[in-house]
Amino acid sequence: MAVFAFSVAPLGAGESVADSVAEAVRIVRESGLPNRTTAMFTEIEGDWDAVMPVIQRATEAVGAGGHRVSLVIKADIRPGRTGELTGKVERVEERLAAESEETGHA
Numbered sequence: 001m002a003v004f005a006f007s008v009a010p011l012g013a014g015e016s017v018a019d020s021v022a023e024a025v026r027i028v029r030e031s032g033l034p035n036r037t038t039a040m041f042t043e044i045e046g047d048w049d050a051v052m053p054v055i056q057r058a059t060e061a062v063g064a065g066g067h068r069v070s071l072v073i074k075a076d077i078r079p080g081r082t083g084e085l086t087g088k089v090e091r092v093e094e095r096l097a098a099e100s101e102e103t104g105h106a
Contacts, residue, residue, distance in 0.1 A: 001045065001046065001077075001078060001079065001080070001081055001082050001084070002045070002046070002047070002048070002051070002075050002076060002077040002078065003043055003044075003045050003075070003076045003078075003084050003085055003088070004043065004044050004045070004046075004051050004055065004073060004074070004075045005041040005042070005043045005073070005074045005075075006041060006042055006044070006055050006058075006071065006072060006073045006074070007040060007041050007042070007070075007071070007072045008021070008024050008055075008058055008059050008062045008069060008070070008071045008072075009021060009062065009069070009070050010062050010063065010065065010067035010068070010069055010070075011067060011068040011069065011070055012067055012068055020061070020062045020065075020067075021062070023058075023061045023062065024042070024058035024061055024062050025037050025042055025058075027054065027057050027058045027061055028042055028044055028054055028058055031044070031050075031054045033045060033046045033050060033051065033054065034046070034083075034085045034086075035085070036085065041072075041074075042058075043085055044085075045083075045084060045085040055071075055073065059071050076088075
């Protein structure tokens with residue numbers, strides 16, 4: 001299992017890429033795999049065989065207008081672990097909350 005973060009955008013398509021990115025995010029959400037989208041990346045959790053075709057379809061959709069496409073992929077591969085899309089963030093938040101309690105800062 002792994003968490004993959006990827007960013008895909010058309011190059012040379014003008015200043016706004018929102019329509020193309022929205023299509024890529026729609027494909028990810030329809031995959032049924034755990035995912036979330038932030039201002040710069042879409043994260044998706046699963047194994048290689050499930051995630052890579054989704055990233056490929058999202059990339060192909062962005063390039064459908066004949067545009068050149070920029071794709072960045074980062075992966076945190078952790079065999080045997082699931083729920084890391086949220087688990088990693090929860091562990092950091094727990095540590096921050098504990099630190100805040102220890103120091104008396106809200």
